[in-house]
Amino acid sequence: MVGGAFALGVTVLTLAAVTAAGLLYSRGRIGSVEDYVSARNSAGAGSTAATLVASGMGAWILFSPAEAGAAFGGLAAVVGYAVGSAVPLLLFVSVGPRLREHLPGGHSLTEYVYARYGARMYGYVLVITAFYLFVFLAAEMTAVVNALSVVADVPAWLTAGIVGAFVLVYTGYGGLVASIFTDTLQTLVVLPLLAVSVAAVVVGLGGATGLHGAVVATNPDLLDPTFLPGVAFGAYVVIAVAGANVFNQGQWQRVFAAESDAAVRRGFVLAAVAVVPMVLLAGLFGVVAAGLGLLDAAAPSVAFFVVVAAALPEWATLGVVVLVVLLVTSTADTLCNALASVVTVDLSRLLDDPSAGTLQRAARGLTVVVAVGAVAVSARGYSVLELFLLADLLGAxxxxxxxxxxxxxxxxxxxxxxxxxxxxxxxxxxxxxxxxxxxxxxxxxxxxxxxxxxxxxxxxxxxxxxxxxxxxxxxxxxxxxxTLEADVRSLDDPVTDGGSVRVAAGDPGRRADGGSEVDR
Incomplete structure (x- = not known):
């Protein structure tokens, strides 16, 4: 096992590098609340794809797919998880341009649902969105806590506190601008690092042929793509992941941050293509762990790290620590910024002519509160997959x-x-x-x-x-x-009455069923 102090040192250096990059890049680029929340029309197809991969493929890919492979149906479950991870990205190939067409100045999903449906549906969706983002953030913090606990026996509260503090620094300062830039850098590091880690583990365990033979000899169902429990898992995880990701405000922000409709389509397609092999490779670690009998004294959720520990020397596991930290920060900064954007948009409608400073302070304050709550949950050591499934049900x-x-x-x-x-x-x-x-x-x-x-x-x-x-x-x-566009306005130009054109279900321009009687 790697020394705890050494692993923490590597973690802090990695976090410091990401934080410095985010702060330096966003310096001078945040001229308004709009810049902070939306970074509108600033990302090309490549940047859009990179930020979607980094922000969506957090440290959970080292836990949930491996747990699925080890405990929920082997290869069939892993393939289902990989496909399920791509489906919501492909869904936004149609939804994204549609959003930009009807809400060209939009910022958040709650903004859309308020304008389209009214106050009751808005309240319901707001609860779901906040809960999903909180659970996602808690799951990510749980993932890094579990990883450093397995690799270096680092106390949970210490890991969560350090990671949370660094992420809040550059996210609170640079907003979505910093998040997209650091996501791009992290993707360029994470993809080759994950590939090298997988290759090293395969070689360390005797090669692909030897691993295949060992797993088949132990439990052939693990590699059977028609294994019924795995197929069933794959079926419902597609619904679960697709439903939940619709309420991921980070996805909506990136739709509006893309420079054009074409950039949205190409970016989301490229991201969908990239995530399938990432999830598939990570999930196979769970199949290997179960097939080689490495989980006798360990939970399925840490299958990835059990295999890494069995295949690689201690010094090599530090590369996995860096991988985990980068995956966590790339997703955590997105979730923090997503929460900030939802709060900013909603406050701009509810308050009477709020200033930009008021909006930013409120957004940052709530982000800190939620982050602290996520850190506290992560220290409880829940299953990352179970945390996600609960949030996914609300979305489904x-x-x-x-x-x-x-x-x-x-x-x-x-x-x-x-x-x-x-x-x-x-x-x-x-x-x-x-x-x-x-x-x-x-x-x-x-x-x-x-x-x-x-x-x-x-x-x-x-x-x-x-x-x-x-x-x-x-x-x-x-x-x-x-008429949806009429209900969305710039955050840099607050309406003096504190609301959008139609502010409640009782507005004379809106019927209780969400229809419109106003012909604009």
């Missing part, structure tokens, strides 16, 4: 009604909200992680169906889609999507 139950309104004027607020709540209720009834608690509830508990991730995610998405679509088909009114 809501993303179809949510996006339906961007493509159809018949979608209504009441239909979207009732569909989302109904889908979530079905998902929670089947959700295995909470099933034991739910069944203990008198009267209701005994009536609940058996636990199943497949039924939880499939039911959540299916029921929410069905309810919202039926509501849309039976609606008499249509919302004019061309």
């Amino acid at each position: 139950a809501t993303f179809i009604p949510f996006l339906h309104g961007l493509y159809s004027g018949r979608a209504t607020e009441s239909g979207a909200l009732s569909g989302s709540v109904a889908g979530l209720a079905v998902g929670l009834a089947y959700f295995p992680t909470l099933h034991g608690v739910a069944t203990s509830v008198p009267v209701v508990g005994p009536l609940l169906p058996g636990a199943s991730f497949v039924h939880a995610f499939g039911g959540a998405a299916g029921v929410s889609a069905a309810v919202s679509l039926v509501a849309a088909l039976t609606a008499d009114d249509r919302f004019d999507l061309e």
Whole structure:
């Protein structure tokens, strides 16, 4: 095991380098709140792809895919996870240009849902978004805590505190500008470092042929692409990841930061192509760990690091430490900035003519509070995959009604909200992680169906889609999507009444079902 002090030293040096790069690059480039939150039209296709890979592929790829391979169905589960990670990026190939068309000056997903649906759906989506970003950040901090604990036995609170402090410094100063720049640099380092790590581990364990033979001899199901439990996992993880990523404000920010619609399409396609082999390679570590019997005394979530420890000398594991730190910072800075942008946009509507300083101080203050909360959760040592699955369920139950309104004027607020709540209720009834608690509830508990991730995610998405679509088909009114732009304004030019053109469900220009009676 590497010495704790030495591993911490490497961690601090890596964090210091990323922080310095972010601070230096963003210096003089933040001239307004708009620059801080959106970095609008500043990123080409290459930068867009790089920042999507770095911000989306955090340290979780060294934990969740490997845990899936080790405990949820072997190769079939890993392939499903890889495909599931690419699907939301491909979804934004269509959603991204659509957003830029109808909200050219947009900033956040909550801004869209308020303008499209109204206050009730806005409140529901705000809770989901904040919860998802918090869980994602907590999962990332948990990942780096677990990694340094396994590699160097570093105390959890120390790792989380150091990483969180550095990320807050350059994110709080440079906003999205710093995040996109450091993401690009991190991608250029992470991709070759991950490839070298995988190659070194394969060689260290006797080569690909030897590994294949050893795994097949122990448990051939681990390498069977038709293994039913793995196929089932792959099916529901596609729904889970796609649904949750729709509520990742970091993705929305990068849609608006891209320099053109073409840059959005090419950037998201390139990122989707890149993440598949990344997740696949990381997930195979779990298959190897289970096949070689390396997890007897370790949790499946640390399968990647168990294999690394078995294959590489101690000094080589420091490269993995650098990899983990870079993956965490590239995602954590995105999540912190995403939270800041949501707060900034919402406060600009709710407060009476807020100044730029007020908006930035509020955004940074809440970001610190959330980051501290994520650090506290990370010290508890929960499963990274289980943390993600809980947040994913909320997204799976809501993303179809949510996006339906961007493509159809018949979608209504009441239909979207009732569909989302109904889908979530079905998902929670089947959700295995909470099933034991739910069944203990008198009267209701005994009536609940058996636990199943497949039924939880499939039911959540299916029921929410069905309810919202039926509501849309039976609606008499249509919302004019061309009016969405009128509800979005620049953050550098606050409205003196503290709101957008239509500020509540009771506004005379908005019906309770989300339709518009105002012809703009």
